[in-house]
Amino acid sequence: MLTLAILVAVPQLTSTTYAEPLDTIPELYDPEKDIISSGVTRWLYLGSLLYQAPLWSQGLVVGFGLDPWSNKAAATQLLVTPTTFFGFLWMTRHRKTTLGMLSLSYQGASQGMGIGWMVGDLLFEWGRVDDPWVENTIQPTVLTAVAGSVTGHILGFQHADAERLNWGNAEMLGHAGLWGAAYSGFIASLIMPWEDTYSSESGVPLRRKAVELATLAGWGSGLYLWHNKAPRDFTTGDAISTYNATGLSIWTAVAAYSLLPDEWSDNSNEWVFKSSLLVPALVNAGGLYYGYRFHRNRDVGFGQSLLVSLGSILGATGVGGATALFFTPEGQDPDFRLASTTAAAGGWLGFHLTHMLLDTDSRDKEHSDAGAANWRVHLMPANAAGLFLAARTEGSYRAPLVVVEF
Secondary structure: OHHHHHHHHHHHHHOOOOOOOHHHOOHHHOHHHOOOOHHHHHHHHHHHHHHHHHHHHHHHHHHOOOOOOOHHHHHHHHHHHHHHHHHHHHHOOOOOOOHHHHHHHHHHHHHHHHHHHHHHHHHHOOOOOOOOOOOOOOOHHHHHHHHHHHHHHHHHHHHHHHOOOOHHHHHHHHHHHHHHHHHHHHHHHHHOOOOOOOOOOOOOOHHHHHHHHHHHHHHHHHHHHHHHHOOOOOOHHHHHHHHHHHHHHHHHHHHHHHOOOHHHHOOOOHHHHHHHHHHHHHHHHHHHHHHHHHOOOOOOOHHHHHHHHHHHHHHHHHHHHHHHHHOOOOOOOOOHHHHHHHHHHHHHHHHHHHHHHHOOOOOOOOOOOOOHHHOEEEEOOHHHHHHHHHHHHOOOOOOOOEEEEO
8 A cells, every 4th residue: 555655646746737827826925935945945845854754664664563673674764764865856856845845745744644544444443352553563554654644745745836835825725634634533523422432442443433534524625625715825924823823722722621610521421521522622613713714815924923923922921921920819829720711811912912013904005024035045055065175275265155035
């Protein structure tokens, strides 16, 4: 399956078809004019392979049941990294790498690993009553996880290139699939009665597989709907600012759950406990939707998004922390419910206050660095050779190694 997946996906990486002419993409969303130049992005992309390759090599060792201390396992781990590096270097040698391609390839690799794991469980783990994790035995779910990760990496890279996605649009697409999978699997798990845990379910694990099928369906639906229905006018700054809204949504959900009566969190009553989980899930879903609607038609600049991140953090830690301390008696630590609630409120306050002061809702005004193309970083590693030779020969040589345009 690993070989077939790669054979199917590799031709997609070595060829390119553009969905629309480059001159039809506004400058703010042009992937080749993102905050980092394509030359630097290529270095970052190839460097990311040195992080992913060890995970793939370890997956192959475990999946094929090799003794982790054997020479074969060591040889596999040593060979996979250079094979991955030179293989992807060859396959992408005629590509101009962008941040959108880097983002979606990384998200494809990480999400593909989870998707591959569930596909392997659906295909192979039927009725196994013994412990599937027996040392030095083939683990098919691990192999399908590696296959899914490699395939997701390649298809993510190809899709971002073919659709001309900048970093912001690529991030939003990936997160649509991630949240679609999370909520579909969550809803399916609420419907399924407990009886015993999903991981230790013996016989035919139909309940676990139903949750996995729902997760896969939600993941595919999230990607499909966003790709076909969502607008592609998110800047890199929009995506970073949206992360702040997403993080605040998650923290607000935690705060909302902490305010529930203690008896609701008692898992002795299955359906009361599951009902309590709906509260943070709905709060978080509302926050995600609000964050999406809030960033429509804003075109937040990269520099502005960093200020939004700083404002959100200062609001949560400074304003929220000070409020919690103010209502806490001397000599006592703030109550978690109070601290989490004030932190969430302070974070949202800082988030909105920063946006208001930056006037991000006025697209017709001249924003500071609103155009991401004004931020460019260029690396010139070849000049390092001249500096090295000058130092060795006691000569003189002056040349830039890093050039930043803003």
